[in-house]
Amino acid sequence: MVEPTSVSPTPGSLAMEGGSVGTPPEMPREEQQLAHALTTGLEGSSLKKSSWGILVPVMVGGALVALYAVATPFITPALRKVCLPFVPATSKQIENVLKMLQRRRGSVVDIGSGDGRIVIAAAKEGFTAVGYELNPWLVWYSRYRAWREGVHGSAKFYISDLWKVTLSQCSNVVIFGVPQMMPQLEKKLEVELENDARVIACRFPFPHWTPDHVTGEGIDTVWAYDVSTFRGKEKRP
Structure with missing residues (x-):
């Protein structure tokens, strides 16, 4: 009978036994x-x-x-429902608006006043000027500019939709409009303004009125309409 030979386990067999990993020798x-x-x-x-x-x-x-x-x-x-984007007025546009206000009396109202440039310029010419703007950020910025320019006493700005503003006491109305809104605005102004009022349109003219005065060219063109002129014509239904 042959005695079974005793075999010493190798490091490899220790490592695999029981599925566990053997302890490595201590590292220096x-x-x-x-x-x-x-x-x-x-x-x-x-x-x-x-x-x-x-x-x-x-x-x-x-x-x-x-x-x-x-x-x-x-x-x-x-x-906005009727698109009236904010595009700052150029220096030439402001100059042309002021030309249309020469020898005019009463207040100046800018409906959709943006950053307040027209209102501030009119105030510097001695007018009591008011700006109506729907965007509150622009209104607060306009108030700051008026204060910085030293005309905050005669240049006022209010957060308001132009369609909700009553214009019956306005002598001079300035508008930087777009073609889509001009026909509707014509009707509003015809109803509300007094006969001695003037409407000043920038960038786009009114479609049914004949301007009394025009100055400038290209995007700087400004049209002035006297209410006494267009009110005498037959009103549209």
Whole structure:
């Protein structure tokens, strides 16, 4: 009978036995310190990357919010039912409007006053000037500009829809309109204004009225209509 041969287990067989991993031999102290340093460095690097991964989206989000706040005054007016986008008046347009106000008396009202340039310019010429604007950001900015220019006492701005403003006491009405709104605005002005009032249109003329005065050219053209002239004509139904 042959005695079974005793075989010493190898390190490999210990590692596989029971499905567990054997304990490795103890690492020298220098190598342990090196391994610890490497591990700590990798963890620190991961934390830095994680911090940047959070910080960058926050910075981008903050920039977008700031941009939205700045752009809102320019975008919001274009979302109205009747499109009346905010486009700042040029220096030449303001000059032409002031020409149409020469030798005129009474107040000046700008319906859809935007950033207040026309109202402030009229106030500097000695008029009591009022601006009506639906966008609150533009109204507050206009008030600031009037204060900065030293005419806040004679230049007033109100948050209001131009269609809800009563114009019966207005002597001079300025409008930077668009073609879609001009026919409806004609009817409103014909009903509300007194005979001695004047309407000054910029960029686009009224479709059914004949202007009494015209000045400028291109986008700087300004048309002046005296109520006493167009009221004598037959009104449209």
